[in-house]
Amino acid sequence: MTATTRPRTIRDTATQLRNGDLSVVELLNELLARIEATDRDVQAWLDVRPRFLLETAATMDRRLAVPRTPPPLLGIPLGIKDIVDVAGYQTVCNMASRETIDVAARDADVVGNWRRDGALLVGKTVTQPAAAGVISDPCRNPWDTDRIPGGSSGGSAAAVANGTALGGLGTDTGGSIRIPAALCGVAGLKPTYGRLSGKGIFPLSASLDTPGPIARTVADCVALYLSMAKRADEIPAVWDRYAEGGTSLTGKRIGVLRSFFTDQVQDAVRAAFDEAVVALERLGAEIVPCDWPEAAGARTVAMYTSRIESAQVHRDLIRNNPELMNDALRDRVEVGALLPADAWFRLRSARLAVRDSIASVYREHRLDAIVAPTTPATAPLASETHVTYEDGSREEIGAAMTRLAGPWNATGQPVVAVPCGFDGQGLPIGLSFIGRPDEELALADIAHAYEQAHDFWMRMPPSVS
């Protein structure tokens, strides 16, 4: 069962705050009450300091009372994945080895940009240890708290889905923004690799790591992204444009990838994807079936590049205190440490080839975007180790969840993930729009048009009702 009240969005809330229809203190109190009521089960949050937050909110209300245009995110409550530095908070990364680490002296660049644009930083959100996986324990999925939220930005996605934040910061190395967005039924934006600063973000795999926003809608993701990119002055124009509608996709050519992206997926995921393609055509887009034979290779490139680079990140820990690493991280780092230089060079070379190959797909078919399912399955139970498909085949959860997302880390392209339906158990299903490098806003326009033609984004999990 889902709640029917329209969820708060950043755009609407910013307008209410500016118009004096809502105060930041009122908004914060609403969220703190929701955290109090639901977070014992969902466990999205790590470090929330109500008294400090209420003081900050009161200061923001005083700023809003001054007759001057406030920064666009003033008073908007956001969560920060706990591999990202926030001044005055520890960055523990869910790792035993970092439990006594000093607090960060300054914000990560992208967090500093949010703060400068007025955001109310509510606290840190749960992540997978070292961001290396999709479970995000102990956080649970608000749609069914026996299930995982996905990861590694699971806490940020669960907090947004649960209505305890209007946006969250995620990072994406093999799908860590898009996977939890899909499993929790919210939107996520993985920008082009290298587009945003990674300074102040604990690394997993430096040549793949990409920070990005998670929020209720594409419009909200775009606003958060523009702030992260120090382009907040563009936010009002984007919001105005989206407010005018923009639901036609006439003239847009959208590529549809199947085979690698649809051969091994749950039936409900395939059905929702097929319906999404029909919906895009109905919105005016020209649907272009296309093939990318290098997709599996791209996935291999992302997966093992990440393992080798994470072995470098944890080279001291794995040698001196491996007992402080959880099993999944230790397994991954050990394999990465043992892979020979020959493997590394082959991965690097193959990466150039997969980038060329996907570029030629866009060129040959004159594509504005590609669509594909975000994950092959809906949120697995936390007690399970494998995803089971209708044909009886099974796949380890981490491998399954990253399988369709990883290729886009190898190519470095921007991706917008949105909900596109629900399975028979009421669990969200995700759809990915994949764009050309550095064309985040053009891609978001397409994803926004699809999103606003449906009500999937408005549905709230039962924990909120």
Added chain:
Amino acid sequence: MNQEEAARSQERVRHLAEMVSLPVEEDRIPALAEALDAALAAIDTIGELADAGGPPSAEAYDAGWPKGGRR
């Protein structure tokens, strides 16, 4: 994988671990050997892509660059 192959894979893990000064407990070696085999097999499957992306092996260079005949 037969016993002999498994033993060889495990020996490779011991050797590589020593080369990179990675302490690995003996009871972790069978699983690690399997994971490393899987990784190497997966990376083997991208051989053509790796050659296409360069820098090429000597064989790929010789096969792919036009030759003017024997002097």
